[in-house]
Amino acid sequence: MAAVRARATPSADAKYEAARTGGIPAAGWLLALVLVMMPAIASDFFLVQVFGWAFILGTIALSLQFLAGYGGMVSLVQMTVAGFAGYMVAILGTSGLTQISLGWPFWLAVPVAILLGVLFGTVSGALAVRTAGIYTIMITLAIAAAFFYFTRQNETVFGGFLGFNGVRAPVFWGIDWRAPVPFYYLCLGWAAISWGLVVWVARAPFGLALQGIRDNARRMAALGFNVTAHRIAAYAFAAFLAAPAGVLLTWLNGQIAPGTVGIGPVIDILVIAVIGGLGRPIGPFIGALLYVLLRLFAMDLLVALGLSGQRFQLIIGLGFLLTVLFSPDGVLGLWERWIRPRLVGRAGGGR
Amino acid sequence: MATAIAERLSATGQVNALELRGVTKYFGALAALSDVTLSVRPGERRAILGSNGAGKTTLLNCITGDFFPTSGTIRFFGEDVTTFPAHERIRRGLRRTYQISLLFGGLSVLDNVYLACLGVSRGRFSFLRPRRGDPLLESARALVHAVHLDAVADKKVAELAHGQQRQLEVALALAGAPRFLLFDEPAAGLSPAERGELVAILNSLPSHIGYVIIEHDMDVALRVVESVTLMHEGRIFKEGTPAEIESDPEVQELYLGHRHAA
Structure with a gap:
């Protein structure tokens, strides 16, 4: 075969590279600028309770988007992975529950918590990858449910029904990271790194092979890929995104309890990812922002309309239903199909 | 080789x-x-x-x-x-082709062959994107050439004619050192x-x-x-x-x- 070695033209190479890297559009840079400047315009409540929370949930949903969108594996265990890391930081570090927490310094407790979170995600993945489709959903849901009930019943390590309170972001480099502005940047930073990693990995050999496995696992095995190992590695990578987000979530709430890893929140992550759109890594963040806004303001809206404030779940459920029915690729798909073509059309020309 | x-x-x-x-x-x-x-x-x-x-x-x-x-x-x-x-x-x-083409329809011809080359290389889990002159990418190009598909190298496989898909099947089987x-x-x-x-x-x-x-x-x-x-x-x-x-x-x-x- 050495005889048939082709001379690639430089232009073909450049084209190939451009297609592989894909430039960040101007709108992306504008969005980045707005997000970085946000503390100048938004109140503390918006910075932490809206954007901070949305970045955290978005990152956890992103780990699901990576597995589902690129790997074809719908994992319901991502919230549990995040919650596990959150529990670990409470157990290893400091919390109000001094008889359990080991009181390790944050620079030790946080990395070890993330590492254990990744380990938890990898083991869950190893259990789940030999199944496909609905069975993957079932087995990951079973792991999530088992962990939820375990934390509720285990008093000695997981603090039982009440969990851990008083888990705070640390103070270092002279910055109090629990203060609204630093915490906002912490959440934004991890969300941005996670997004960038997913975009990068999707076009790297590892991600390409994962998409190949999603499309045709049998053929990938016949090309020399160890499909099982590759899938487990994808779970490990997804857990690496979700685990730090879980630590941030614990710091945001100041506490971690079984309610954080309950079946409701586990399903919410799936809802967020689907509403936002599984096709691209930005989708989960759009979904998370919508979810957070609904959670925070739907209650007021319902009360204003004379309905019970408890019905906000109904609105989220209806939103999910409408998305699945009318735009299976989420809000992102709606944008791609309806809004952008019109905008481009109005701008005169269109490409 | x-x-x-x-x-x-x-x-x-x-x-x-x-x-x-x-x-x-x-x-x-x-x-x-x-x-x-x-x-x-x-x-x-x-x-x-x-x-x-x-x-x-x-x-x-x-x-x-x-x-x-x-x-x-x-x-x-x-x-x-x-x-x-x-x-x-x-x-x-060992290599094989399939009776009914088992290809990756959403990927380009070159990416299909690239995956085949990757499968029998050590870079399967690599997080580094291929750069210009990447040996795997070069050998993928050579294979695309060997099965006479240069003209459609950047096309999505789903858009290929049946005969071209069969040729691509053969290219995937020739990756690495069969x-x-x-x-x-x-x-x-x-x-x-x-x-x-x-x-x-x-x-x-x-x-x-x-x-x-x-x-x-x-x-x-x-x-x-x-x-x-x-x-x-x-x-x-x-x-x-x-x-x-x-x-x-x-x-x-x-x-x-x-x-x-x-």
């Missing part, structure tokens, strides 16, 4: 490329393969003929590890690979002109690479092989040179379907 293969060949001596002993495969109570014993020398080119349901594709699936035989052993260049998963056999130099190939009806659905192109590609393979080809079209099969195995109802029925098989009265009766027609 060629020297590496020569070294491996001399190291393996006169060991057969493929050595099947008593391979049997049951699907429930149905014996798809019964006691198949077969040896193919390195570099040998062998056709497997037989009517539909004779067990040809099942045999290929057992050899590549798509599924495991119920009993019997499979040796690849002397090594017992009977219980090896498919990817382990592929990494040892030692032995299995072709499952590579000419299925091809036009006469495309068949000619396929025969040219098969005949241009380096002579040290042997293969087994399943083919209904005698014109293709008998022009590219030196020996023929005829299968019938999961068993080996006859073996010989193309000329012997063609002139065998028993074969003619069976393969041309007189008995079935009656």
